[in-house]
Amino acid sequence: MHRNGRAIRRVIHHEQGRGRKRISLTSILFVIAIVSFVSFGALYRALFASINLSENQGIDRRESSPIIKSVNTGKDHNMLHNINPIDIPEKKVMPGQSYYGIVDKNIPSPRDTLKSIYNLTKVKFSQSPTLGKHRPDADVIMSMVYGYKLEQIVIFITSLVETGYQGDIVIGTGKDPDEEMKDFFNFYAENHHLVVYELPLKCCCPRAGHPCHVLNMYEGINENIPQSSWQKLKDHRTKRLAAVIRYEYYYEWSMLYQSKSRILVSDGRDVYFQRDPFQQLPYEDMEAHIIMADSGPPPDPSKPLVPMVIEESIPDYNWIKEAYKGTSTIEDVKHLTVSCSGTTLGGQPAMVMYTSAMVHQYDYSVKILGYADNFDQAYHNVILHKHLLPYATENATKVELFESGSPMNPLIRTLGVELKFRNKKKSLQEIQELGGLWLNSSGEELFINRDGSIPAVIHQADRHPQIKIMLYRRSAMEISRWSREKAKALLQEANTLEEKLRSYQD
CATH class of the missing domain: 3.90.550.10 (Spore Coat Polysaccharide Biosynthesis Protein SpsA; Chain A)
Structure with a gap:
């Protein structure tokens, strides 16, 4: 665009220098030809880049993967060039969206x-x-x-x-x-x-x-x-x-x-x-x-x-x-x-x-x-x-x-803020009724997602006292084969916490 602007200014200056009040038809055609040539080159490069991107393998498997069709990862920002990250702060990365890494490979390991x-x-x-x-x-x-x-x-x-x-x-x-x-x-x-x-x-x-x-x-x-x-x-x-x-x-x-x-x-x-x-x-x-x-x-x-x-x-x-x-x-x-x-x-x-x-x-x-x-x-x-x-x-x-x-x-469920701050004084039943957390009443899994799927990884579940009690008891069961004393101590912690919670609710 800077080159186009300079070309236009040169033509205008040339015409004004000759004392003309309007630009000649020949000059206008000359400018149009320059702009068209540059624009065609940009269009060609963009088309070539898009063809290369579609041929690259190992970047996005949505077309071929039968699993990914059920996972909406949002709009991609296909930024494969070495752009200064400071220039793109408005490119929001929200849940379900993605972007391509754009930093040059030369970051030192x-x-x-x-x-x-x-x-x-x-x-x-x-x-x-x-x-x-x-x-x-x-x-x-x-x-x-x-x-x-x-x-x-x-x-x-x-x-x-x-x-x-x-x-x-x-x-x-x-x-x-x-x-x-x-x-x-x-x-x-x-x-x-x-x-x-x-x-x-x-x-x-x-x-x-x-x-x-x-x-x-x-x-x-x-x-x-x-x-x-x-x-x-x-x-x-x-x-x-x-x-x-x-x-x-x-x-x-x-x-x-x-x-x-x-x-x-x-x-x-x-x-x-x-x-x-x-x-x-x-x-x-x-x-x-x-x-x-x-x-x-x-x-x-x-x-x-x-x-x-x-x-x-x-x-x-x-x-x-x-x-x-x-x-x-x-x-x-x-x-x-x-x-x-x-x-x-x-x-x-x-x-x-x-x-x-x-x-x-x-x-x-x-x-x-x-x-x-x-x-x-x-x-x-x-x-x-x-x-x-x-x-x-x-x-x-x-x-x-x-x-x-x-x-x-379907992978990771992070519960810390939801359990510790947002629902600090609520019981698990109240939290479930609000739609933020679903406890599994039957089966080995403690949590299910809102759509009924089972999250593979549960992170920060111990931020709520009722869940901490469950985890203490499960840990006590697992650790009992290695140390009965530690298992007993965990059960005692669970019982103490349960008593405190009961008195708090009363």
Whole structure:
């Protein structure tokens, strides 16, 4: 368009210079010819791009997949070019919509960053599992459970196995677990493909919620230096919480799998499974796909039962505002849907890109602030809404945001806001009557979606006391074979909570 404008101005100037009061017919025809030629070229390029897009495989399977026809993922934003994300803040990503990753491939991976810092030619992940073995061609579910006790994670693992899931389960835990936890890990490593990493974190306290450095995660070498050898690399990042460190491990663990593997990265303490999540995917080929879930409806019960936006969630708003202080980021995204970083699913190439982007956003935020905090939720939402996911394949990465509990989302149900704030003083029966939650009265599953489908993954269900009682009792049953004392303690907690709830309702 700038070239067209310059051509028109040149002709007008030429004619005016000759003292003419109107442009000659010849000049008008000349301008029309220029504009037509340029416009035809633009049309040709757009047509050629659309043909290429339709021929690309592994991006969108809606035409060929019999499953996806029942899942409305909304309008696609087919942005395959390297557009500056800052220029497109109005492209809303709402539940059921999707976009293609548009960031150039050159975002540095965690290993590339180390090569640059330490002047190395090669870097490798130097840690091995304490128990179990990775199967590169398997599906895998990963979780960081550092600092948690056995009774806090037993439901995560046992409920997953009970679905018939046959993939790998990879967890990162603390050093020197107690005897009951060791027995539990050994059993599931031998019989159910559990892979356990006892993480060498150096923290101020050996519990979750304290900042840490990672010891001996990488080795590096500069092959251009004669007689050089592999050396342990010091953690160059500031101390950070395990909630942030986990993405560094998720990246490396994802690198151990093949491109056809499907990967779920998940919270561990407040997640349990009702179905194998990989049996309910909308695509057969997940290589270029990342699926995210929203955080549920807004906390204000007077507002409609629709996904909340960032400015309605005080924690999310403040995290993003702080993590990207001094930039326009919070203003760009505050009107967009909150996505929960606790459960994210994708193909192996896409998950490598997502976890790499999460680590990169951490590094970017630290440059802005000079310090680190628990901003993983901020990074996740900024990656989603600013379209910051690099290409997973030669073509693109497709990111999709599904509404929790809707017919569009048979995978993940996120209940935290809905149970803890929106319906804080309501019984489960009252919540069900409002249409926000359905309890399954018959069968093993605790929850069903509004359309009667069974969500595979339940996240944050322990935010309501009645459900917490159910989970305590189920955990007690599962843990009893490993520790009768812990089972008894869980039952006691359930009974105490039930008494408090009864007195509160009376």
